[in-house]
Amino acid sequence: MNLCVLTAHVPDTASVIKVGAAGNRIDETGLKWIISPYDEYAMEEALKLKEARGGTVTYITYGPARAEAGLRECLARGGDAAVHVKGGEATFGDALAVARVLAAAVRKTGTFDLILVGVKGVGSDNGLVGAMVAELLDIPHVAGVTKLEVGEGSLTAHREIEGGAEVVTAPLPCCITAQKGLNEPRYPSLKGIMAAKKIPIQALSVADLGLDEGTLAGAEAGCRWRALSLPPAKSGGTIIPGEEDPAGAARQLATLLREQAKAI
């Protein structure tokens, strides 16, 4: 089966994030970039399906020049081809613009039985791109998948919902977004790392897809990031001494949780 994995290259989750001078972008100076961790679940699932069923795995990303390193890292774990749509600075954070580019790239690249995406790109955390790509391609999607079984012409996906689990069947071709728990992503092997550099990465511009990045980021923008700010520093917290009267301390804690924090 032909599998397509859409990946995003995001700041390492261990990074210290600073707001850039413009006020609506992060400061990228000195950041280390990684494959978005949820995309790793999508990738692992695609590789497992390929190993079980045969076929190909194609990675597609939309991002600046540095995103090529992310594609190499994907290829190091396995997979057959990679497409790099260059750009993304102007459309940063606009899930619809990103989805329009990725959907066009999928169409241009080939016909796929299954498209796999991380449930969200770590950092912007919108959780929109996968569903939007499916909509633009006019195929069904299942979001937040934690277990996947692919049959002939259809799939069964388990997804977490509030307070329970939902089991969904959908016809192929389909798009799923991968949630933590779907699998345990593998580490790339050294041989995979060495082999990945020999696989050509197809570079495309947004214009090659019949789209105009300026228009996507301008007249047709789905959203614009106006301002970013860091969360306020945490306060010191309240310590309730409990050694002399544990029962009283517990009562006091419960009262504070209910009346002050409104947590219970």
Next chain:
Amino acid sequence: MARASLDLYRVEDLLTDEERLARDTVRDWVEARVMPHIEAWAWEGRFPRELVAEMAALQLLGATWTEYGLPGLSQVGYGLVLQELERGDSALRSFVSVQNSLVMYPILTWGSQEQRDRWIPSLARGEAIGCFGLTEPDFGSNPGAMRTRARRVADGWVLNGEKAWITNGLIADVAVVWAKDDSGSVAGFLVERGTPGFAAIDHKGKYSLRASVTSQLSFSDCLLPLSARLPLANGLKCPLSCLTQARYGIAWGALGSALAMYHAALDYARTRIQFGGAPIAAHQIIQERLVWMANEITKGQLLVWRLGRLKEEGRATYVQVSQAKRNSCWVARECARLAREIHGANGIVNEYPVMRHLMNIESVYTYEGTHDMHTLILGEHLTGIPAFLPPCQGEP
């Protein structure tokens, strides 16, 4: 989710994408699979044998060769892999160094086709573990005086002698053993576990490399078939060239320990509050220690990077390898001591990694050529006079 690592001189820019990815992969693996347990393993004195298969799956065993479908990682890439392993613990790096430099290297270099076919694939897959027997109880820095003998008999060789301080000895499926033959020339033999007359016992009471297996090997009329001899190994230069390979890896690995100590000390100094609500990192005397560590690590990084590139070009000399091994182990040893001081009393408990690294590095400073022996190797190179074999006094 790799953590930041000291890089004041942008050594990062001198690496290839493959080298960076190999390093980050091993760094992530160590963080996920080693760090949650290493203090317990070291405390219990247990080598985490269950990780051998995982290291093999990452293809860390046989990483630099291309024969038998091995990955063909660059020398710098391999160095970075060992740096990350030893950032976790010297025991893990020691295991990989022995398997690669002291077992696979001699079999690939001097082994028969049959020996190579038999051992290289299974050593790479981690299904077989190897060890290397050169050092003896009475001969460490001077292996040329070894007492272990291999006597030629009608249908093979008979091995007699003792080897000491052998990493992996007790768990090894194959031992690469060096012994003098009837002509007094050093020859290499592959001795399989279970061969009658061959026994391995544990070195008891180690305070260092506690998560590593260290053993003594004894050979008592141990009869080996003719095919056990490494046919192309001839003379002491062969085991010494294995040591040059291993020392190259240690030069990188020890810097990993130094990096672990630097980052532990930096984190601690920034968060430990003392004297008026300020972190101790605000004190000049603490900053001086951190700067010393960062400065020496930076010089060490540039040294091993250059050594790796020279090795890739086939131009690295054993003298350069000695210099790098000597420097890195010294830097790591000093960094462990400085980190211990910065951690105060907390530096002696296993809530922090400091004492474990501090104790480990004493072994690493000493094995594979002591600091002093590498000083004398460099001294001989500079002066032309081997101080370990001084000219007889009183001669004209």
